Amino acid sequence: MQIIKTKAELQQCVAACKRQNKSIGLVPTMGALHEGHASLIKRSVSENEVTFVSVFVNPTQFNNKEDLEKYPRNLNRDAELLASIKADFIFAPEPEEMYTPEEMNTRFQFDFGGLDQVMEGKMRPGHFNGVVQVVSKLFQLVQPDKAYFGEKDFQQLAIIRRMVSVMHFDLQIIGCPIVREDSGLALSSRNERLSHDEKQTAVNISRILFQSRDYALTHSVAQTQQWVVDSINAVEGLEVEYYEIVDQTTLLPVSDFSHAIGCVTVYCGPVRLIDNIKYNG
Numbered sequence: 113m114q115i116i117k118t119k120a121e122l123q124q125c126v127a128a129c130k131r132q133n134k135s136i137g138l139v140p141t142m143g144a145l146h147e148g149h150a151s152l153i154k155r156s157v158s159e160n161e162v163t164f165v166s167v168f169v170n171p172t173q174f175n176n177k178e179d180l181e182k183y184p185r186n187l188n189r190d191a192e193l194l195a196s197i198k199a200d201f202i203f204a205p206e207p208e209e210m211y212t213p214e215e216m217n218t219r220f221q222f223d224f225g226g227l228d229q230v231m232e233g234k235m236r237p238g239h240f241n242g243v244v245q246v247v248s249k250l251f252q253l254v255q256p257d258k259a260y261f262g263e264k265d266f267q268q269l270a271i272i273r274r275m276v277s278v279m280h281f282d283l284q285i286i287g288c289p290i291v292r293e294d295s296g297l298a299l300s301s302r303n304e305r306l307s308h309d310e311k312q313t314a315v316n317i318s319r320i321l322f323q324s325r326d327y328a329l330t331h332s333v334a335q336t337q338q339w340v341v342d343s344i345n346a347v348e349g350l351e352v353e354y355y356e357i358v359d360q361t362t363l364l365p366v367s368d369f370s371h372a373i374g375c376v377t378v379y380c381g382p383v384r385l386i387d388n389i390k391y392n393g
């Protein structure tokens with residue numbers, strides 16, 4: 113496995129793969145890798161001849177300086193995990209390698225078709241501009257046949273699918289299911305910031321989401337939405353930022369549960385956690 117720091121080196125590696133007609137998988141990450149990332153990377157390794165994993169804490173998608181500073185970083189540990197699951201290349205650039213100072217300080221413009229007006233987009237203005245900015249650069253540099261993203265960031269996945277269609281990228285986006293601990297807690301790099309007790313508390317988020325599937329059998333969308341918010345807020349140490357039940361493609365509010373997904377953001381102490389649940393199986 114090779115660690116690449118510069119765009120020039122990356123482009124040379126990609127060109128060599130293309131000359132040999134090798135299929136390329138790309139897994140974009142911000143590092144602090146866990147079993148959730150590993151599931152995406154293993155899938156890429158099994159479906160492509162070469163797998164590139166980017167490890168880059170993208171400054172332009174953070175709208176909170178403290179969150180950016182506290183984001184866990186450990187390239188050596190990530191590299192060990194990546195070697196053990198047979199990724200071929202890690203692309204781990206510095207911000208200056210990815211962005212000019214002007215790009216760093218200007219919001220990247222993109223027509224989200226409204227997908228950024230709800231949930232994470234509403235709460236974190238500019239977040240998805242930064243995501244599209246970095247992912248489009250990675251797609252241009254790596255030119256993958258397939259790129260892999262987790263369904264935990266469901267809105268991000270919907271936006272990346274739109275970006276691929278609007279920008280005419282010739283590649284396939286593969287959405288991969290959420291990986292959970294045995295307790296049900298969705299794996300996230302942010303879990304590293306939870307204390308032992310906070311982690312026990314956070315388990316209630318997925319427990320309530322799963323219970324809401326039963327509740328939904330006999331209640332309306334609005335009632336289910338309210339029940340989830342009230343049940344999570346009733347747990348000491350948890351505070352819901354939003355819970356929206358929306359259409360899986362348009363992310364617009366729904367009136368019935370066919371093709372519906374519930375997306376939640378919860379503060380567990382100072383740590384902001386997200387999770388989601390599909391209601392149609």
Ligand code: PAF
Nearest residue numbers: 140141142170243246265
């Ligand atoms: O999901 C993430 O970790 C990031 O948003 C991504 C897709 C790697 C872009 O920085």
